[in-house]
Amino acid sequence: MRTSTRVLGFLAVLVLVLGLGWAGGRWLGPDEETVAADEGGHGSHGSSQTAEEASDAHGSHGSGAEAAAAGLQVSEHGHTLTLAEATLPAGRQELAFTVEGEDGPVTAYDVAHEKQLHLIVVRRDLTGFQHVHPTMDADGTWRVDVDLEPGPWRVFADFKPTDGEAHVLGADLFVPGDFQPEPLGEQELSASVDGYDVNLGGGFVAGEESTLTATVSRDGEVVDLEPYLGATGHLVALRAGDLGYLHVHPEEDTDRAEFHTSFPSVGTYRLFLDFQHDGVVRTAAFTVEVEGAGHDHATHSHGEAEHEDEQEDDHEH
Known part of the structure; x- marks a missing residue:
């Protein structure tokens, strides 16, 4: 061929x-x-x-x-959280930032929970939590003093521009120095701070609406909390690992510290409760293990569980 x-x-x-x-x-x-x-x-x-x-x-x-975690992005829907400095030394430092819109820094915000912007600063091992309210310059630059220790940090800005959508944006901040991360440990639904004992109760199941209730006592007596940010307390929930930020809605016009949220996934979460009594705001921290549907879940606080055990013992005798 x-x-x-x-x-x-x-x-x-x-x-x-x-x-x-x-x-x-x-x-x-x-x-x-x-x-x-x-x-x-x-x-x-x-x-x-x-x-x-x-x-x-x-x-x-x-x-x-409501089941989606927020704060995982530095930018969304035309808004960007921009830190003036991505690295700051340890100690008490001024943290400055802007929220950039399509036409430059945003200068007009709606008030939510008595503030135009809520800033959360926390180290990535979920220690050093601070919930602060910066002041804004005329050019849109926000400024606030925060206490920083060495390690990687996450900064969350929770805000709603006027005539815009509500946002939670997150940006990374690094503090040089010797850093030893602290383990979260096992689930802990009780905390003590400045002589106050705080118990957290509720349902901790992924993908379901949860009502969380905090009981604050001193010397064995439940105290009446004072209004803080328009409610009986303010609760921030962060997911360990990626530090996903959960939207937690306080129950207003009530004398109980009650909150509504939905955990988006199984895993470990760190919850921070800001409450006010005798004119002072304090923060209690809890570690919560969220499981999937179908498991046996502890839906009450540590203090409530002890009370139920005592009732069972009395009944047996």
Whole structure:
């Protein structure tokens, strides 16, 4: 057979194979809806998908957007949290930042829980928690003094621009020095701070609406808490690992420190309760283990559990 004939035959077979491969790829490959869903799910800059739609699309066990952790991004929906300095020395330091919008620093904010902006500063091992309220310069620069120890930190800004959506943005801050992370330890639903004993009760199941109640006592007597930020307390919940920030809504117009939230996933969470008594704001910290549905869950505080055990012992005798 002539060489030219062999070459033409080989080319004809090659064209046939490539054509079959292209057709098979069109048949077996992802459809346009799947591709669009993947692009939206990965948060492309051109996507118009809202946080609530993203939460629904990824399946949050029917709890909707309230089950999604916030504060994992430095920028979303045209707003960016920009720290003036990403590294600060240890000690008491001024932390300055701006919230950048499409037209520059944002200078107009709505008031939520009596403040225009709530700032949470916490080390990544979930120690050193501070909930502060900075003041804003005319150019949109926020400033506040915070206490810093060596290690990696996370800064959360919780705010709502006027005529805009509410946001929780997070940015990393580093403090040089010798850093030894502290372990969270096991679940702990009771805490003591400045002579006050605080017990936390509630349901800790992923994907379900939870009502959490804090009881504060001193010298064995329950105290009446004073209003703080428009309620009987302020609770911040952070997920260990990625430090996902949970939206916790206080029950207003009540004499109980009661809060509503939804834990987005199984895992360990650190909860920080700010409460006020005798004109002083104090913070109690708890470690919570959140499990999936179907497990036996402790839905009461440590103090309540002891009271129930005592009742059982009395009944047996």
